Amino acid sequence: MFKKICINLIFIFIILGLSVVGSGRNSYADGSHARYVKLKKLVINSYLKGIPLKFKKYFHFSNFRFSGQFKDALGYSMEPVMHSLGFAGYDTAVIKLIDKNNGSIKGIAYAAFKVRIYVPLAVASRTIGKFQIIRTNDIKIAYADVSNINAGYYLTKRDVVGKEAKFNIIQDSVLSKINTERKRIINFGNMVNIVYEGDGLSLKVKGMALQSGCYNSVIRVKNTESGLVVNGIVKSNKTVIVK
Numbered sequence: 738m739f740k741k742i743c744i745n746l747i748f749i750f751i752i753l754g755l756s757v758v759g760s761g762r763n764s765y766a767d768g769s770h771a772r773y774v775k776l777k778k779l780v781i782n783s784y785l786k787g788i789p790l791k792f793k794k795y796f797h798f799s800n801f802r803f804s805g806q807f808k809d810a811l812g813y814s815m816e817p818v819m820h821s822l823g824f825a826g827y828d829t830a831v832i833k834l835i836d837k838n839n840g841s842i843k844g845i846a847y848a849a850f851k852v853r854i855y856v857p858l859a860v861a862s863r864t865i866g867k868f869q870i871i872r873t874n875d876i877k878i879a880y881a882d883v884s885n886i887n888a889g890y891y892l893t894k895r896d897v898v899g900k901e902a903k904f905n906i907i908q909d910s911v912l913s914k915i916n917t918e919r920k921r922i923i924n925f926g927n928m929v930n931i932v933y934e935g936d937g938l939s940l941k942v943k944g945m946a947l948q949s950g951c952y953n954s955v956i957r958v959k960n961t962e963s964g965l966v967v968n969g970i971v972k973s974n975k976t977v978i979v980k
Contacts (some may be wrong), residue, residue, distance in 0.1 A: 773905025776815070777801050780830045780848045783817040797853045800827075805846040813843055824878040827851050855880045858911055859891040865906040870920060872954070873898055919951045931969060933960055933979050937957050944977065959976040 762864050771876050779802075784794050813834040827849060832917035834844040858963040862877040869875075875896045883890060891897040897912050899921035905913070912951045923929060924945050931944035943961050969977035 744817040749847045773801075773803065776803055776832065776846065776848060779815055779832070779874060780817055780850065782850070783830065784785055784819060784828070795854050795856050797855060798850055799848075799853070802849045803846060805832075805844070814838065815846075817848070829951070840892055850883060853882045854884050858883065858885050860912060861906045861908050861910050864908045865902045867902055867904045869902045870922075871897055871900050871902060871912070871917065876912065879909070883911075887909060892940060895953075921949050923950045923956065923971055923977070925949050927974075928961075930976050931960055931967070931979055932972075932976060935980055946977070 751925055760830075777798075781798050785796060787798070814837050816833040816835055817830040818833070819828065819830050824857075826857055828851075830848040830850070832846040832848060833842050834846060835841070836843050838917040850881075857878050858881045860879045860881060861875050865871060865875050876897060878894065890911055897917060899920065899922075900917040901914055903918055906916050910916070925946055925948060927946045929944050929946055931942050933940040933942070944955060944958045945961055946958055947966065948956040952971055952973075954971050955968050956971060956977065957966055958969050958979075967979050972978050
């Protein structure tokens with residue numbers, strides 16, 4: 738009984754092995770796979786042409802679909818022409834098949850493909866409430882697809898710290914100009930503390946804001962004791978740092 742089972746299993750494995758080998762031979766016997774790989778590489782290289790080397794690693798290509806007269810593509814020079822290059826969603830390349838001897842066009846192939854651009858961006862490290870001023874701990878840097886983000890995004894934490902959430906921002910959401918805005922926290926005429934810092938010393942005096950400002954912006958303030966006007970960095974709605 739055991740011997741019979743073993744023989745049956747061996748027979749099944751042989752049949753499966755022949756099926757796999759046979760299907761592989763049928764799929765690529767006409768060289769279609771080689772053409773596909775070459776066309777795909779050609780399209781990607783043409784798309785990335787002119788894009789600085791340090792940014793090319795962020796581009797990812799998928800969902801390639803080829804159509805048209807590319808049966809004998811390997812025998813011709815190929816010249817792709819890109820269309821709909823908006824760096825978002827699907828794009829199309831028209832590929833001219835050019836005779837290597839006389840330069841005449843022998844056929845046209847088409848490639849449709851999807852582009853995603855993954856870039857390290859500022860995203861919410863936790864849920865941020867509506868009207869909340871965004872602080873460093875509310876932000877983390879993570880890779881996100883920016884292909885469909887048209888409202889602007891922030892590459893560093895510094896770019897978004899001090900802005901106000903326009904509405905509730907869910908954790909891991911990309912921080913952009915749609916869900917944040919620069920919040921003015923000091924208005925012209927407000928009384929503030931001017932903090933002089935330097936050489937390990939810190940001196941605080943009373944002052945008045947001569948300009949409105951957002952977090953980390955530079956504004957002019959007047960020392961109300963001496964009358965001296967200086968530039969300082971807004972650190973809160975009551976504090977301006979002078980270095």
